[in-house]
Amino acid sequence: MISNNDSRVQRVKITCQAVSPGLTQSEFLPRAFGSKEQGEALYQRAPAVMQSQDIADIILFTLSAPPNVQVICTKYENSNVF
Numbered sequence: 001m002i003s004n005n006d007s008r009v010q011r012v013k014i015t016c017q018a019v020s021p022g023l024t025q026s027e028f029l030p031r032a033f034g035s036k037e038q039g040e041a042l043y044q045r046a047p048a049v050m051q052s053q054d055i056a057d058i059i060l061f062t063l064s065a066p067p068n069v070q071v072i073c074t075k076y077e078n079s080n081v082f
Contacts, residue, residue: 017062017071024050 023046030039043049062071 019055019058019062021050021055021058023048024052024055026052 023043025043028039029042030036033039033042065071
């Protein structure tokens with residue numbers, strides 16, 4: 001794995017970022033379970049559910065950060081939702 005501090009990356013001005021949003025409200029769960037009610041019930045039980053706008057906001061924030069800034073977030077351990 002190459003980090004943003006690697007001299008090869010700094011020389012060509014490339015940054016590497018990863019966004020792993022976790023559970024995000026979408027049509028996926030209702031379709032996967034074949035029932036809108038069952039899918040929505042899972043979202044209701046989850047302690048934290050992201051919205052699509054949350055993902056868009058963090059991607060724009062990450063892309064707009066200057067090269068000398070590293071965006072670090074904490075890992076959220078979800079309880080057993082399923």
